[in-house]
Amino acid sequence: MSNVYVRSYQAATANPDAYQQWQQNLFGDNLGNLLYTYAVERQLSSSGNVVQPGPTRGQRLDPGWYHEHVDHLVIPLANAFRWTFRERLDTLSELIERLRIPVTVIGVGAQASAAGEWNADHATQIDASVKRFVGALLERGPSIGVRGEFTSDYLIGLGFPTDTVDIIGCPSMFLRGGDLTLRPLPDLTDDSPIALNLSPYVSEMGPIIEHNLARYDRLDYVAQDLQTLGLLLGEPYDGKGAGDPLLPTGPEHPLVAGGRAWMALNATTWLRELARYDFSFGTRIHGNIAALLAGTPAYVLAHDSRTLELARYHQIPHLVVRSLGDPALADAATLAAGADYGPTVSGHAERFERYVAYLDRHGLDHIFAPGQTGASFDDAVAAVDFHPAVRAGVPVPRLGRPGRPSQRPSLASRIAARLRR
Incomplete structure (x- = not known):
């Protein structure tokens, strides 16, 4: 049995209400963060793993805690190779550098303009942080899993060997494995949802x-x-x-x-x-x-x-x-x-096989292996009576802590503060 810690904002079965989500920012500014970590948590919920989802802050930045409780640290990421994430990337690098357990990163990407142009004022510092992070990671695993060719080319351009950079896409696309079924797309009319x-x-x-x-x-x-x-x-x-x-x-x-x-x-x-x-x-x-x-x-x-x-x-x-x-x-x-x-x-099945090969390369048990299913995970999620979506004009009862989170600066002020550093 392997104890796998998955970096995430909250577990798939967590059910905070709307005010708790808003006041405590329990999804990292963007709900998309919950989708790809949900997928990874499900994918690793095999009978051979005990999966513990949680953040990397506080006690979870203490390497001693990992050495006592964790056999494998898994870090799903999104567009982490960017200026506004640089400090958190450095914090992760510091943690990884002090660990003696395997570490796997799933689905990280670099962020630039759609034309692939970087902010020249920040490029040198971002490059240094990325080199540190990937260098530490490759001492604790065979490769890094990236979103696509843009990020792969970026890392190879920084000097990392081609065989240490695996293009795997986003884990959320493989939530249900190799099956991707879409409903037929009707001709849209003015009354189409x-x-x-x-x-x-x-x-x-x-x-x-x-x-x-x-x-x-x-x-x-x-x-x-x-x-x-x-x-x-x-x-x-x-x-x-x-x-x-x-x-x-x-x-x-x-x-x-x-x-x-x-x-x-x-x-x-x-x-x-x-x-x-x-x-x-x-x-x-x-x-x-x-x-x-x-x-x-x-x-x-x-x-x-x-x-x-x-x-x-x-x-x-x-x-x-x-x-x-x-x-x-x-x-x-x-x-x-x-x-x-x-x-x-x-093309989904081939991309899925590439994703599974990445998990196998990193020695991670998963539900896609023969004899495994995600049934226990799915049953646990199905047992939760999740709070409904928040809709404009529909009152939401205050079940969480009352009051506006005045201690939380606005997104604009946080970005401005980072740019001043």
Whole structure:
């Protein structure tokens, strides 16, 4: 029996209410963090493992604790090779350097513009942090699992051997293994149920929202970020995009005022709710992956290297949002009509085999091995009566701690503080 510690914000069976999620930021600013860690927790829940999900902070930064309680540390990551994550990456490096147990990183990516351009002012410092992190990791495992070719090329360019960089995509796509089944995509009409996801800091989405909102009566905004959760709870929005009348960042926006915005509090509810739609589109890579896992065809409007890299690797229909001159080109029906999901589905099994080979290379037991299933994990998740999604205009009882988290600075102020360092 192997004790596996999976770095995550919360366990798949955790069920904090909306105010706890918002006040304590239990999903790391972006609900997408819960999707890929949910997938890894399920994938490693074999009969040979005891999986413990949890954060890497406080006592969990003490190497002595790991040496006493953990046989293998697994670190699922997203776009961790970026400036605003640099300090946390250095903290992880310091921990890994002091460990004597195997360490595996799953699905890490580098973040640059959609054209692959880095911020020249930060590149040297990011490179140094990444070199330290990957160097420490490769002393405790055979390779690092990255999202796609962009990140692979970046690491190889830093001097790491090709055979130590495995391209595996995002673990969330393999939540259910080698099977990816999508419902047939109907011809979209003005009355079709459509899910829109977006990054409020991508201003180019404003005209696209305006165009689609005017046409589709059942277009819903499926939010993912902490600031929008606060907005849906009746709190002021203090994130990027505030004040832009075309973006749903205030109570007066038609999607919010009209009760057409919602946000799940956990991966289970997120997937269940997205199954109700005919089509999903927008800038959120995990919002669209969640739709695909729910069987709903999805289209990615890529706005940077992290979203573009995963859309390319998993062959999810996509375009670069900043290449659009006319918002009508991102009309939901137009996108859907031009989407080809054949490669998405037909190539999934091969990508899954590559992912499983990575787990095997790192000596990790998993539910995809012969004789193993994820049934016990699925039963545990099914037994939880999860809190429902938070919906615009629907009151939410205050079950968590009362009061606004005044000690928590806004996202903008936190980013500004990091840039001053």
